[in-house]
Amino acid sequence: MSIVLSGCNGFRNRGVEALIAPSVAELHKRFPGGEVTVLSGQPAYDETRDVDAAFVLDPFIGKVRSLPVRRVGAGIAPRVFRSEARAISAIRAADAVIASGGDNFSSDYGDFRMHLEPLKVAQKAGKATFMLAQSVGPFKSDEQRNHFCSVAKAVSLITVRESRSYDYVTKDLGLPSDRVHLTADPAFLLQPSGxxxxxxxxxxxxxxxxxxxxxxxxxxxxxxxxxxxxxxxxxxxxxxxxxxxxxxxxxxxxxxxxxxxxxxxxxxxxxxxxxxxxxxxxxxxxxxxxxxxxxxxxxxxxxxxxxxxxxxxxxxxxxxxxxxxxxxxxxxxxxxxxxxxxxxxxxxxxxxxxxxxxxxxxxxxxxxxxxxxxxxxxxxxxxxxxxxxxxxPEVRRLSESNYDLFQEVLSSGGRG
Known part of the structure; x- marks a missing residue:
C-alpha cells in the first residue's frame, strides 16, 4: 500500500509535526510494509525528524494563482516544472491521497485551493482520496464553499476532529453523513519524549x-x-x-x-x-x-x-x-x-x-x-x-479510529 499525505506546510510549525508524525506511524501499523510519502512545504527540514516517510516538495503551497499552469506544465514540460512533475508522479503512483488534518480548509488563512490541488490530481487519476481530522470552515464566500465542496463530494471519506465541523459539513454544506465521521485530532496520539x-x-x-x-x-x-x-x-x-x-x-x-x-x-x-x-x-x-x-x-x-x-x-x-x-x-x-x-x-x-x-x-x-x-x-x-x-481514553480511541476507517475502505479495495 502506497499512501501520500498532503497538507503539510512544514515541521517548523510543531503543530504540523504533531499531526503528521502520529499519522505516519498509525498508517504503518495498519499497512505493514507500505510506503508513506509526505508532500511538504519544507521537505529538507522535515526529513531530519524521526518520521518513517519520504518527503517530497509540495509545489502548490503558496502558488494559488498559477495552479492550472503548474499542473499542465508538469505534463508537457517536466524538466521545467520538476517539482510539480515529481509531486504529481508520487500522487499517481499512490493507492490513496490523504489530506492531513488541521484547519487548512477554512477562510482564516486566505485561499486554500493549494491544499485541494493534490486531491484534485488524485481524483483525476482515479485514486482514493480522504480528508483526515479536519476543522472545516466556516467559509466566508460562496466561491470558497464551492471550491471545497467540488473536491470534498468526491472523496472516499472525511473525518473531522470536533462536533462543530461535523455539523457544518453535514448540515450547512450538505455532504453525505455516511461519508463524514466525527473523530479526534491525530496529535492526541503523539508520544511525548521520555x-x-x-x-x-x-x-x-x-x-x-x-x-x-x-x-x-x-x-x-x-x-x-x-x-x-x-x-x-x-x-x-x-x-x-x-x-x-x-x-x-x-x-x-x-x-x-x-x-x-x-x-x-x-x-x-x-x-x-x-x-x-x-x-x-x-x-x-x-x-x-x-x-x-x-x-x-x-x-x-x-x-x-x-x-x-x-x-x-x-x-x-x-x-x-x-x-x-x-x-x-x-x-x-x-x-x-x-x-x-x-x-x-x-x-x-x-x-x-x-x-x-x-x-x-x-x-x-x-x-x-x-x-x-x-x-x-x-x-x-x-x-x-x-x-x-x-x-x-475515549478521545484517543476516536483519534485511532481515523486510521481504522481508512484501513476499512482501502482494504476492501473500494473508494468509500
Whole structure:
C-alpha cells in the first residue's frame, strides 16, 4: 500500500509535526510494509525528524494563482516544472491521497485551493482520496464553499476532529453523513519524549523539575490573525504587555517557575515564536524566565508541557500537547476550532473553569482578563486534570479510529 499525505506546510510549525508524525506511524501499523510519502512545504527540514516517510516538495503551497499552469506544465514540460512533475508522479503512483488534518480548509488563512490541488490530481487519476481530522470552515464566500465542496463530494471519506465541523459539513454544506465521521485530532496520539530526555531538557534550561512550573506557548502570529475583530501592530504591543503581566503573576504571586515554549518557528518573522520569546525576556529583564530555545521536536515540547503544573497555550497544538497528557491547560481562543476541540473535551464548564478564554477577553485591561482566567485555571487545576484523565481514553480511541476507517475502505479495495 502506497499512501501520500498532503497538507503539510512544514515541521517548523510543531503543530504540523504533531499531526503528521502520529499519522505516519498509525498508517504503518495498519499497512505493514507500505510506503508513506509526505508532500511538504519544507521537505529538507522535515526529513531530519524521526518520521518513517519520504518527503517530497509540495509545489502548490503558496502558488494559488498559477495552479492550472503548474499542473499542465508538469505534463508537457517536466524538466521545467520538476517539482510539480515529481509531486504529481508520487500522487499517481499512490493507492490513496490523504489530506492531513488541521484547519487548512477554512477562510482564516486566505485561499486554500493549494491544499485541494493534490486531491484534485488524485481524483483525476482515479485514486482514493480522504480528508483526515479536519476543522472545516466556516467559509466566508460562496466561491470558497464551492471550491471545497467540488473536491470534498468526491472523496472516499472525511473525518473531522470536533462536533462543530461535523455539523457544518453535514448540515450547512450538505455532504453525505455516511461519508463524514466525527473523530479526534491525530496529535492526541503523539508520544511525548521520555522522562529522562525531559528531565535533561529541564535542567538544561534551568528549570527545577521538583518545583512547580508553568509552560507558556505564546504565539507571535495570534495578534495578526485575520479572523479576530482586533489585530495588527497595536494589538501586538498590547499582547506583549499582557504576556509580561501574566509572567509576572506566575513568578511573583504564585512563586512558580515559567518556561516559554516557542512551538512555531517559521522562517517568516511574523510567525516565529522565538522572536516573541526574545521580546518577552527583553521587556521584563527578569533572570527567572526560562525559554526552551532549542530546535526541539513536537515530542520534546509535548514532554516539557506534560511535566508542567499548568500549561498556557496560544497555539492550538501546544494546547493539545497539554490536554492530551492530562496537563491542566488554559487555551487562548483565536478561532472556532478551539471552541470545538476544547468544548468537546471539557464541556460547558470549560470557560468558568479557566480552560479557555477568547483572545479579546485575554487582552482586557492590559492583562487583567488573562490573569483572572489563569488564576481560575490554577485554582481548578485538580478538577481539570481529573476531567481530562477520565476523557482521554475515549478521545484517543476516536483519534485511532481515523486510521481504522481508512484501513476499512482501502482494504476492501473500494473508494468509500
Amino acid at each position: 522522562e529522562d530526555r525531559v528531565q535533561r531538557l529541564l535542567r538544561r534550561y534551568g528549570v527545577d523539575p521538583a518545583a512547580p512550573y508553568v509552560t507558556i506557548a505564546m504565539s507571535r502570529g495570534i495578534a495578526r490573525f485575520p479572523g479576530l475583530t482586533t489585530s495588527g501592530a497595536e494589538t501586538a504591543q498590547t499582547h506583549l504587555a499582557v504576556l509580561g503581566r501574566l509572567v509576572r503573576h506566575v513568578l511573583d504571586e504564585l512563586g512558580a517557575q515559567v518556561l516559554l515554549i516557542p512551538h512555531v518557528q517559521e522562517t517568516l518573522p511574523k510567525n516565529n515564536d522565538l522572536i516573541l520569546a526574545e521580546e518577552i525576556v527583553d521587556a521584563l529583564e527578569d533572570d527567572r524566565i526560562r525559554v526552551a530555545w532549542g530546535d526541539h521536536s513536537a515530542a520534546d515540547f509535548k514532554g516539557l508541557i506534560a511535566a508542567a503544573t499548568l500549561n498556557v497555550a496560544e497555539r492550538m497544538h501546544a494546547a493539545i500537547a497539554g490536554v492530551s497528557t492530562a496537563t491542566p491547560t488554559m487555551v487562548v481562543r483565536y478561532s472556532v476550532k478551539a471552541d470545538g476541540i476544547i468544548g468537546d473535551l471539557l464541556g460547558a464548564s470549560a470557560r468558568e473553569d479557566g480552560a479557555i478564554v477568547p483572545f479579546e477577553e485575554y487582552l482586557r485591561g492590559e492583562g487583567a482578563g488573562a490573569v483572572e482566567t489563569f488564576q481560575n485555571a490554577w485554582d481548578n487545576r485538580g478538577k481539570l486534570r481529573e476531567t481530562l484523565e477520565a476523557k482521554l
